[in-house]
Amino acid sequence: MKVAIRLFLVLLFIGSAGWHNQALAHGEGPHGGALVDIPPYHLEFQVMTGMLHIYVIDTQKKTVPPKDITGKLLIQFPDGNKKEAPLSAMGDALMANADIKEGSPFIAIATVQIQGKTYTGRFSYKGSKATEEKKSSAAPKTSYQVITVPNGGTVRGQVLFSGTLPHLDPLPVNKDQQVCGKDGKVPNEALKVGPNKGVEGTIVYLEGITKGKAPALQQMNLVLDQKNCLYVPRIQAGVLGGTIALKNSDPILHTIHATKGGLHVGKDVMSVATPAGLKEGLKQPLNETGLIGAMCHAGHDWMAAFVYVFNHPYFAVTDVNGSFEITGVPPGIYQLKAWHEGWKFPAREAGLPPRSKPVVLEQKVSVTKSGISNVKFELKS
Numbered sequence: 001m002k003v004a005i006r007l008f009l010v011l012l013f014i015g016s017a018g019w020h021n022q023a024l025a026h027g028e029g030p031h032g033g034a035l036v037d038i039p040p041y042h043l044e045f046q047v048m049t050g051m052l053h054i055y056v057i058d059t060q061k062k063t064v065p066p067k068d069i070t071g072k073l074l075i076q077f078p079d080g081n082k083k084e085a086p087l088s089a090m091g092d093a094l095m096a097n098a099d100i101k102e103g104s105p106f107i108a109i110a111t112v113q114i115q116g117k118t119y120t121g122r123f124s125y126k127g128s129k130a131t132e133e134k135k136s137s138a139a140p141k142t143s144y145q146v147i148t149v150p151n152g153g154t155v156r157g158q159v160l161f162s163g164t165l166p167h168l169d170p171l172p173v174n175k176d177q178q179v180c181g182k183d184g185k186v187p188n189e190a191l192k193v194g195p196n197k198g199v200e201g202t203i204v205y206l207e208g209i210t211k212g213k214a215p216a217l218q219q220m221n222l223v224l225d226q227k228n229c230l231y232v233p234r235i236q237a238g239v240l241g242g243t244i245a246l247k248n249s250d251p252i253l254h255t256i257h258a259t260k261g262g263l264h265v266g267k268d269v270m271s272v273a274t275p276a277g278l279k280e281g282l283k284q285p286l287n288e289t290g291l292i293g294a295m296c297h298a299g300h301d302w303m304a305a306f307v308y309v310f311n312h313p314y315f316a317v318t319d320v321n322g323s324f325e326i327t328g329v330p331p332g333i334y335q336l337k338a339w340h341e342g343w344k345f346p347a348r349e350a351g352l353p354p355r356s357k358p359v360v361l362e363q364k365v366s367v368t369k370s371g372i373s374n375v376k377f378e379l380k381s
């Protein structure tokens, strides 16, 4: 049975061919995120639904287009069985159908050609670690299937505000004023409207898509920083099986207390203290799809952030102009949704960030082969 697996991947690249023959950095992550540094390349491995995703990043030129990389994986199982899997470019990643059974150990030997040079690496996974993990932290199962998307279409557009722009009062700072707000307040960032009425921080996504491209690396690896006692970014979205790295750029303690469904509404999904000046992000797994609301329990009751987790990569967060773009969409008709956290606040509960009712808009969108579908959403005052 092919299953989504949560692996502790220990990645060991043994120098050969083009790799420098030296002790190489190796890493591990709750969902198999493992980073290898071989200047000028980083190789990052992620495991999702029995597939091995390999992202090759040129640190000088950013991501190497997967189409410029070829290679294969030789997978060896302890019972002597071997399996060869070609690496193929899908979206922003190289993929191999590793067909890995849950908890079973394996060794993978990767041979990769990048710009005419051949690199070989060995990658070993001790399956027992995964089976020892608690069931509650087992890998998230996903019904999403990664496929090649030739001639994918693009959905792009804008989220615009209409009507009278509301004024959001700044929020009082009642702790750590030297760091958080010398004049005793911070802006309420729930609604950010640009000069052309574009609404920043709206999450636009295709509802219920079950097949398509692989997630981009940045969709798998979110970062949530805390700066001047605000979460940065306030709104973001990621992929099931990915991670979020929690950082703290402030010289004081913050915490990230996250609940499912929104701010302080559902069950706890995360409760992490981030010490002052935490530069190395504390990586937390994104184990469930849906919305997460985060607040700080270190006395900063104005801090709020939202993370939307999808089991597919077809989402975007609107920029300062309210614009978004979703690419590589298999042709078809979809329900396109736009989620905004909302800006109408009932009376604030003590000790909690102000909570508004989210606004969700939707419309049908038709995507054609290599076509561009233009869409507008209107948030009404």
Ligand SMILES: [Cu+2]
Pocket: 229, 253, 254, 255, 296, 297, 298, 299, 300, 303
């Ligand atoms: Cu805080």
